[in-house]
Amino acid sequence: METSTYKADGLRVLRGPLRLTWAGMLAEALVQALWPMLALALAVLAALMMGAQDGLGGNLLWAVFAVLGIAFLGTLVFALRRFRVPSRADALARLDASLPGRPIRALLDDQAIGAGDAASAAVWKAHQKRMAARAAAAKPVKGDLRVSRADPYALRYLALLAFTVALVFGSVWRLGEVTQLTPGGAGGALASGPVWEGWAEPPRHTGKPTLYLNDLEAGALSLPAGTLITLRLYGELGALTVAENVSGREGAASSEPAQDFTLRQSGVISIEGPGARAWQITMLPDAAPQIERLGPPEVTALGEMSLPFAARDDYGVEAGEARISLDLASVDRRYGLTIDPDTRPEIVVPLPMPITGDRRDFEESLIENFSKHPWANLPVSLELSVLDAAEQQAVTEVSQLTLPGRRFFDPAAAAVIEMRRDLLWSRANAPRIAQVLRAVTYAPGEDLRSDVTVLRLKQLIRRLEIRARYGLDEEVQTEMAEDLWALAIELEEGVLADALARMRRAQDRLNEAMKNGASSAEIAELMEELRRATEEYLEQLQRQQAQEGEGQQPEGESMQMTQDDLQRMMDRIQELMEQGRMAEAAEALHQLQEMMENMRVTQGQPGEGGNSPGEQAMEGLSETLREQQGLSDQAFRDLQEQFNPGTGAGENEGNEGRNGSQGRGQSHEGQRGQGGQSGEEGAEEGLAGRQQALRDELRRQEGRLPGQGTPEGDAARDALDRAGEAMGRAGDALRRDELAEAIDNQAQAMEALREGMRSLGDAMEQEQGEGQPGQGTAEGDRRAEARDPLGREQGGNGANSSDAPLAQGPDDQSRARRLLDEIRRRSGEAERPEVERDYLNRLLDRF
Numbered sequence: 001m002e003t004s005t006y007k008a009d010g011l012r013v014l015r016g017p018l019r020l021t022w023a024g025m026l027a028e029a030l031v032q033a034l035w036p037m038l039a040l041a042l043a044v045l046a047a048l049m050m051g052a053q054d055g056l057g058g059n060l061l062w063a064v065f066a067v068l069g070i071a072f073l074g075t076l077v078f079a080l081r082r083f084r085v086p087s088r089a090d091a092l093a094r095l096d097a098s099l100p101g102r103p104i105r106a107l108l109d110d111q112a113i114g115a116g117d118a119a120s121a122a123v124w125k126a127h128q129k130r131m132a133a134r135a136a137a138a139k140p141v142k143g144d145l146r147v148s149r150a151d152p153y154a155l156r157y158l159a160l161l162a163f164t165v166a167l168v169f170g171s172v173w174r175l176g177e178v179t180q181l182t183p184g185g186a187g188g189a190l191a192s193g194p195v196w197e198g199w200a201e202p203p204r205h206t207g208k209p210t211l212y213l214n215d216l217e218a219g220a221l222s223l224p225a226g227t228l229i230t231l232r233l234y235g236e237l238g239a240l241t242v243a244e245n246v247s248g249r250e251g252a253a254s255s256e257p258a259q260d261f262t263l264r265q266s267g268v269i270s271i272e273g274p275g276a277r278a279w280q281i282t283m284l285p286d287a288a289p290q291i292e293r294l295g296p297p298e299v300t301a302l303g304e305m306s307l308p309f310a311a312r313d314d315y316g317v318e319a320g321e322a323r324i325s326l327d328l329a330s331v332d333r334r335y336g337l338t339i340d341p342d343t344r345p346e347i348v349v350p351l352p353m354p355i356t357g358d359r360r361d362f363e364e365s366l367i368e369n370f371s372k373h374p375w376a377n378l379p380v381s382l383e384l385s386v387l388d389a390a391e392q393q394a395v396t397e398v399s400q401l402t403l404p405g406r407r408f409f410d411p412a413a414a415a416v417i418e419m420r421r422d423l424l425w426s427r428a429n430a431p432r433i434a435q436v437l438r439a440v441t442y443a444p445g446e447d448l449r450s451d452v453t454v455l456r457l458k459q460l461i462r463r464l465e466i467r468a469r470y471g472l473d474e475e476v477q478t479e480m481a482e483d484l485w486a487l488a489i490e491l492e493e494g495v496l497a498d499a500l501a502r503m504r505r506a507q508d509r510l511n512e513a514m515k516n517g518a519s520s521a522e523i524a525e526l527m528e529e530l531r532r533a534t535e536e537y538l539e540q541l542q543r544q545q546a547q548e549g550e551g552q553q554p555e556g557e558s559m560q561m562t563q564d565d566l567q568r569m570m571d572r573i574q575e576l577m578e579q580g581r582m583a584e585a586a587e588a589l590h591q592l593q594e595m596m597e598n599m600r601v602t603q604g605q606p607g608e609g610g611n612s613p614g615e616q617a618m619e620g621l622s623e624t625l626r627e628q629q630g631l632s633d634q635a636f637r638d639l640q641e642q643f644n645p646g647t648g649a650g651e652n653e654g655n656e657g658r659n660g661s662q663g664r665g666q667s668h669e670g671q672r673g674q675g676g677q678s679g680e681e682g683a684e685e686g687l688a689g690r691q692q693a694l695r696d697e698l699r700r701q702e703g704r705l706p707g708q709g710t711p712e713g714d715a716a717r718d719a720l721d722r723a724g725e726a727m728g729r730a731g732d733a734l735r736r737d738e739l740a741e742a743i744d745n746q747a748q749a750m751e752a753l754r755e756g757m758r759s760l761g762d763a764m765e766q767e768q769g770e771g772q773p774g775q776g777t778a779e780g781d782r783r784a785e786a787r788d789p790l791g792r793e794q795g796g797n798g799a800n801s802s803d804a805p806l807a808q809g810p811d812d813q814s815r816a817r818r819l820l821d822e823i824r825r826r827s828g829e830a831e832r833p834e835v836e837r838d839y840l841n842r843l844l845d846r847f
Helices: 002-013 015-049 059-082 088-097 103-108 118-136 155-169 172-181 411-425 427-442 451-470 474-493 499-515 520-548 563-578 582-597 613-643 653-657 679-703 711-735 739-771 775-785 810-827 834-846
Strands: 195-201 219-224 228-234 241-244 258-262 267-272 277-284 290-293 304-312 317-326 347-350 361-369 379-388 393-395 399-402 559-561 599-601
Touching (some): 015 088, 103 118, 228 241, 290 379, 304 317, 411 427, 451 474, 499 520, 520 563, 613 679, 613 711, 613 739
Antiparallel strands (some): 228 258, 317 379, 379 393
């Protein structure tokens, strides 16, 4: 009795797994039997959805139907022969085979012998109990749905792929056309018509998709101008007709099987006959492009022109160009311009187009340098034009202006350039040009400061006279003009090696520029040249004083000035010129010249308040590094305030103690160097303005960096170049309010600054070791003494060096550990913004 109980309980537990196993066997039987029929059905549906029926008609239609019918019958016979409904015994056997020891069959067995023996019955009972426990652990057996043996070439997957492609690129509605192809369908006896198809394809440049007219209901329809309408009529000729008045053609309705026309005007397209439909077409015109100048051209000191313009079009501008022609009526016809000019084609320059982005409305600037062109600094006519994809053109009004070109302030260079202009104006001017240049070289005085330049000019005169005697051709004219240009550049910029001569040269050019009414860009360029020449002269004077000895004083009057004093004077001169006070600027420049002639640069001895160029550069870079750190701290506080209003300042209040609230734009200890801005002005401009000012200051400091030509000095300059680039990227990010990106770039800038300061220190040590033997030990002693309580070296102004390591004391280690623990704690707080947590994780990765 107990054995029967084990048997009943074991079979009751197997009901669920047995049913699922039977269902899997049924699915397996269906798949094994029906896969050919399913593959054939998918392939036929894919062909119909892709429009394969369009080419069927007549005997071919019946042949295809016959083949498909035979194939379908074959798959049906295959399915009937292979399909068998699984029985319960089959499912039970498969489930039993999945268990160890086949416990289900054991449960179904009865004891054959020894049923009356108590010991034998006990053994049988234990066996049944063990088999029931095994059967209770039975799980459903999955059906085998693989048909790879029956389909070794994977034809079923090909059919599935074709059906998927048809779903994406075909049309399910085309399956309805099958009724028109089969006898007795909606199309009557005509298996191939009458039916129609139509497409509306807008021009490619509009970016609009092609429309399938069969899917569009009758009514109003808006299409761009130039849309190609394609109609195809099937069936008996004349059963369907098309009438339209949108193409501009005159004529009655047409029943041609293939019709194509372009949309030229608004109107009606109608199809008359079975499946008649009509659309009221509204043509969307293609607007002509527009272009305008945004202001007068801006010209740099070297003659480069920047002309801003704006262009727009409804679908996008394709191309544009600027046409410049000589305004002969406005030319001052004197001297070499009295004769008629040689014929020259107008200047055609392509306008810059956005490489990426939208061309429907944009602003760009045409940047070109026409300094070498024969029409440079002469009246010209300018015309800008743009073209769209429909070949519609827009042209600006013709404007009169002077073609921008480089201006020469040296008298000799200006004379050579004028003769070059006359030569390019007309080849008939060659004898006159040679005569004028001979007059220039007769008694040049100080106008031609170099004998080599005089010889070059005389050689050019001889060549010009020889060529003029036999007639100049265009090739020789171009060659002579290029030689005159090179000579004028040499006269203007000079090839002087002496620093004092370069400085005097720069002062003379600036004087000439003020007298001739130079532009602000030209004055800024010449002022920058004067700064560079003055710095070179000061370096040369310092080297000379070091060689002669400190005890020797220059004869006559002498003055003591620092580079800061000179920088302030030059800033004052530039400010006066920008304000248009040329007389005062000229007087200040004259005073600067006198001071430079009689000055002595301080050598920075102890107690005299001066420092060496290397120490001054190091102090300036240290100040720049501290201010960059302050900007980075302020950006981080703003980032916290952006995501946690009211908490950013409190959590980072400790940062404000660095150098007196730096990072908030307040003034620091001392003045930042010339060319920099005070903290109050930087605060008014915002973080981006202060970042740009700091980058400009770094550029100025880089120009005064000592150690040029040495590996250490070059490494320092390379590091400062990288720092300047990182500062520029940080400024751009701040303007876009991308604080996280700005902080990353500021960190790169600070790292590059530290690397530059290390390289500069190596250069200074090497220079001191080579120039003054024995000084290295004393310098090392002074550095050892000038350390702060944490073991870091101090800068020249008492501030801590940012790149010095912390002393490895117990207190410092514990403080560093506490700082890292705090960073880890904050990085693990999920409520903090993701940007802040990313920044903290980067700090952990770095340290």
